[in-house]
Amino acid sequence: MKMHHVNSMPALCGSDSDDNSSKDSSTGRNSDATPSTMPTRHGSLVGLDHMVDEVTTGVEPHVGYKKVLVTGGAGFIGSHVAEFLLERGDDVVTVDEMNDYYDVRIKENNLQQLRAKYPEEGRLKIFKADICDEDVMSKIFEEEGPTWVCHMAARAGVRPSIQDPYVYIHSNIKGTTHLMELSAKHGVKNFVFASSSSVYGGSKSTFFSEDEVVDNPVSPYAASKKACELLAYTYHHLYNLNISGLRFFTVYGPRGRPDMAPFKFIDRVSRGVEIQQFGDGSSSRDYTFISDIVDGIVRALDRPHPYEVFNLGKGSGTSLKEFIDLVQKHTEKDAVIKVMPDQPGDVPYTCADVSKAHAMLGYKSKVAFEEGIRRTVKWYNGAYNAKELEVCPELQANGMGRAPSMVNLSQTC
Numbered sequence: 052m053k054m055h056h057v058n059s060m061p062a063l064c065g066s067d068s069d070d071n072s073s074k075d076s077s078t079g080r081n082s083d084a085t086p087s088t089m090p091t092r093h094g095s096l097v098g099l100d101h102m103v104d105e106v107t108t109g110v111e112p113h114v115g116y117k118k119v120l121v122t123g124g125a126g127f128i129g130s131h132v133a134e135f136l137l138e139r140g141d142d143v144v145t146v147d148e149m150n151d152y153y154d155v156r157i158k159e160n161n162l163q164q165l166r167a168k169y170p171e172e173g174r175l176k177i178f179k180a181d182i183c184d185e186d187v188m189s190k191i192f193e194e195e196g197p198t199w200v201c202h203m204a205a206r207a208g209v210r211p212s213i214q215d216p217y218v219y220i221h222s223n224i225k226g227t228t229h230l231m232e233l234s235a236k237h238g239v240k241n242f243v244f245a246s247s248s249s250v251y252g253g254s255k256s257t258f259f260s261e262d263e264v265v266d267n268p269v270s271p272y273a274a275s276k277k278a279c280e281l282l283a284y285t286y287h288h289l290y291n292l293n294i295s296g297l298r299f300f301t302v303y304g305p306r307g308r309p310d311m312a313p314f315k316f317i318d319r320v321s322r323g324v325e326i327q328q329f330g331d332g333s334s335s336r337d338y339t340f341i342s343d344i345v346d347g348i349v350r351a352l353d354r355p356h357p358y359e360v361f362n363l364g365k366g367s368g369t370s371l372k373e374f375i376d377l378v379q380k381h382t383e384k385d386a387v388i389k390v391m392p393d394q395p396g397d398v399p400y401t402c403a404d405v406s407k408a409h410a411m412l413g414y415k416s417k418v419a420f421e422e423g424i425r426r427t428v429k430w431y432n433g434a435y436n437a438k439e440l441e442v443c444p445e446l447q448a449n450g451m452g453r454a455p456s457m458v459n460l461s462q463t464c
C-alpha cells in the first residue's frame with residue numbers, strides 16, 4: 052500500500068514509546084496499546100500552567116506523556132493544538148488530506164512551521180491522507196500507536212455545506228465514525244473531537260447551553276456535527292470509549308481561516324476593501340481566541356470523561372460595531388462599510404454558556420476580544436506582507452465555495 056506523506060515523509064516503522072501511564076484509574080478504561088519503552092520526557096506536565104485555575108472536575112487530569120493523533124493538523128485549530136502538545140513534550144501524529152476548501156498553501160505553511168520547530172521524525176509525523184481511507188488509517192493506528200485522539204479534521208463552513216452536502220457527510224460523519232471505530236479497536240484512552248456552535252442554529256436562546264435540545268440543525272454542516280455527537284455516544288456506549296465533543300464558538304487568531312469574519316474583516320479593512328455590516332451593528336456574537344480554544348481542547352484531552360459535550364467559547368458577546376471599531380483601531384485604517392438589512396432570522400445576542408466546561412474542565416477564556424484582535428492584526432501584518440498580496444476580493448475564500456489562491460505565501464514560509 053502506498054502511504055502519502057506531506058513534507059516530512061516519515062517511514063512507517065514500529066511504534067515509538069507511548070503513554071507511560073497504566074490503566075486509567077479514573078475511567079477504568081483499559082488499553083491494548085501498551086508502551087514499548089518508558090519515555091524520558093515528562094510530556095503533559097510541561098503544560099501544567101493551563102491547570103492553574105483548576106476546579107473540581109470529577110475526572111483526574113492525566114499528566115503523563117502522550118502520543119496524540121491530531122486530525123486536521125494542517126488546518127487552523129489542528130495546527131495550533133499540535134504545536135501546543137509538542138511544546139509541552141507530547142509526540143504528535145497529524146493526518147490531513149490538504150483539501151482546497153481554502154488556499155492549500157496556507158495549510159502547507161502551517162505544516163512547514165510545525166516541521167521547522169520540530170524537525171525530529173520521532174516527535175512529529177505528518178501524513179497526507181483522507182481520514183476515511185481505511186487502509187491508511189489502520190496502518191497509522193497500528194504502526195504509530197497513538198493512544199490519545201484529537202479529531203479536528205472536518206469540512207467546515209455552513210453555506211458551502213448547503214451547496215455540496217455529500218462531502219460533509221463523507222469527511223464529517225463517515226470520517227468521525229471511522230476514527231471512532233479505530234480508536235475503540237486500538238484502546239484509545241480519550242477521543243476528543245470538534246463539534247460546533249452551529250448545532251444551536253435553530254435556537255432562539257441568548258446563552259447556548261449544552262442542556263438545550265438541538266434536534267433542529269439548519270444546515271448539512273450543523274447536522275453532520277450533531278450526527279457526530281450522537282454517534283460518539285453510541286461508541287461510548289458500545290465500546291466504553293471515552294469521548295468528549297467540543298462545540299467551538301467562532302475561533303479566530305493567527306493562522307485563522309480566511310473564510311471567517313475575523314480574518315475577512317482584518318484583511319479587507321487593511322486593504323481598503325468594503326465590508327458588509329448587517330443591521331445597525333448591535334447584534335452580538337461570541338468570538339473565541341485560538342489560545343483559549345487550544346486550552347479547552349487540551350483540558351478535555353487530559354480529562355477522559357466517559358461521554359460529554361462541552362461548549363468552548365469566550366462566554367461573552369461582542370457587537371458587530373465594536374468588532375469593526377477594534378479592527379479599525381488596530382489596523383489603523385478606516386473601514387469602508389456597506390450597511391445591509393438584518394438577515395432574516397438573525398438574533399440580536401448569542402453567546403456560549405461555558406459554565407459546564409468551567410466546572411468539569413476548569414476552562415475559562417483568558418483573552419479579551421480587543422487583545423485577540425490586536426494579536427491577530429499583528430500576525431496578519433507579518434504573515435501577509437502587503438507587497439505580497441495578490442488578492443481579488445471577489446475570489447477570496449468566502450464560505451461559498453473553494454478559494455483560489457489569495458496570497459503569495461512564499462515570503463512567509
Ligand SMILES: NC(=O)c1ccc[n+]([C@@H]2O[C@H](COP(=O)([O-])OP(=O)(O)OC[C@H]3O[C@@H](n4cnc5c(N)ncnc54)[C@H](O)[C@@H]3O)[C@@H](O)[C@H]2O)c1
Binds near residue numbers: 181203
Ligand atoms: N474555526 C472555527 O471557528 C470553528 C467553529 C466551530 C467548529 N469548528 C470545527 O473545528 C475543526 C477545525 O476547524 P478549523 O477552523 O481548523 O478548520 P480548517 O479547515 O482550517 O481545518 C480542518 C482541516 O481538516 C482537513 N480535512 C477535512 N476533511 C478531511 C478528511 N476527510 N481527511 C483528512 N483531513 C481532512 C482539512 O484539509 C483542514 O486542513 C473542524 O472540525 C471544524 O468543523 C471550527
